[in-house]
Amino acid sequence: MKATAIAPSNIAFIKYWGRKDEELRLPENGSIAMNLSNLQTITTVEFIPELKNDEMAIDGKKETGVGLKRVIRHLNRIRSLTKIKSMAKAVSENNFPRATGLSSSASGFAALTLAASKAAGLDLNEKELSILARQGSGSACRSIPSGFVEWLDGNTNSTSCAISIFPEDYWQILDVVVIVSYEKKEILTSEGQKLAKSSIFFPLRQRLIKNKIKECKRLIKNKDFRRFGELIEAEALELHAVMLTSEPSLIYWLPFTIKLINQVKSWRKEGIEVYFTLNTGQNLHLIVEEKDKDIIVKKLKKFKEIIKVIVNKPSIGARLTNKHLF
């Protein structure tokens, strides 16, 4: 009745923004992402008959309120697939800060899904796990399969899941995560998602995104780094253009975000092939090839505003481990 899972966070190259079903977390569009080797959540779950209520601790702190309710709903989904009536104890640890745009809810709900389903005696396949994880946190479905993944834009609960499109060793590109703030976001991604449709630009984005996904997959397949970089950078800016034009406007950037974006552009003029992408957090993701990693990390170390730099390779997806947290 106890199991532990490790799951990676992931960085989306083509973004998930807007839902066609809030309850099931069905996205308005498909997305493409890469799982990250050094942003991980490890979670142990045990169903304990004597327990009165579900309990969850994350990074040593007990979850309460809305956060706990979201976990309980997820455990209920898993219990409903079994005969288990027991409450669960869950303990989770991230090796990176939460709610700062590093997708801790992706790795968190992926790890919780795998650990809880295993602890409940289930032996779900990748698709089943991905579907379940999605209902906890949309982008968590992408943290189940390995390497480069596509979240298929399904119209039903049983068709909206992520699959691996290329394994983790297919292309050695790196995501250099630049942490500029540990401050929690004012508007959580989950709330921001609801505003997607309030942007006048959202419908047009939707109309063009299927082709963009196709193009992104083609560029990964061909390992065409320059055009891939240009595509994902334009995609990130398009996402933020949609956010800027939401009502109310969503501005997730920090002053340093602008500084670093401009810096990336000028590094490219110097001949270094580096591109950025960013989500609903202040932190940036710089995408580079292995050959340019050292020079970029060295350049980043000169900025006093940067708290931490985390270099990620493409990673395998969620997996079980024997190292329980309790």
Next chain:
Amino acid sequence: MKATAIAPSNIAFIKYWGRKDEELRLPENGSIAMNLSNLQTITTVEFIPELKNDEMAIDGKKETGVGLKRVIRHLNRIRSLTKIKSMAKAVSENNFPRATGLSSSASGFAALTLAASKAAGLDLNEKELSILARQGSGSACRSIPSGFVEWLDGNTNSTSCAISIFPEDYWQILDVVVIVSYEKKEILTSEGQKLAKSSIFFPLRQRLIKNKIKECKRLIKNKDFRRFGELIEAEALELHAVMLTSEPSLIYWLPFTIKLINQVKSWRKEGIEVYFTLNTGQNLHLIVEEKDKDIIVKKLKKFKEIIKVIVNKPSIGARLTNKHLF
């Protein structure tokens, strides 16, 4: 053969971005702006028979290259309306820095148009001056008439000009200009304009902008400050969303731009009615009512990043003066 004119810069509430005719500087859409009492250019022009070439000095520095060519083309337009063959000497002074997003080309070409046409013996009416000024620099046509102005979206040279929609004393709102950098822009507005159509969002913006202009005029007429503020802020963000999604992407913001935008939002939460707008420069324009001016200026003074704050009332348009610069 000598005349001197003063012209105000202006701040657009509904923006001019994209041209349907590069040569005539016919805009893709109409715009709404307010002339500014404390951002001014004064220009003296004299046609001098002995002069070999047109000469122009701005803020004590001789114009050369592309800048001078643009002035010569404008003087040629004026000469072509007369029998004058002489070259001109022009001297111009701004009371604010150029090419930092404060529309020095608007006040500059408005003052040049009035001074040069008068020096050439012409006695043009407001419409004729506005049409001429537009050909020098699009937004300069708005600096000719007084107060709150509309640049009419004409399809021909003779129909695209600005008119006053409300006089300068109609509504006492202020534009508090926050100067955060005297650095020249990397991409001049005039060049950026050419990229407008490369944004996938541009056509939709165009489709909706006529109604936005109508709504903006209605809100000024009704002096509905809150809704006016919300409208112009959303409009500025929409403009920047279009720029972000251009190819290549245009990012005119500085780190402090983001800081101040977020600050404005939080001042509103404190109950101060202040809204922002911004053009293709790093500097911000905060729009407030007279009653909130002092508190905003006081709050702004606490930021070490701010070089200067200039408070502007609605201003009269371009006018002649006897105080020649030479």
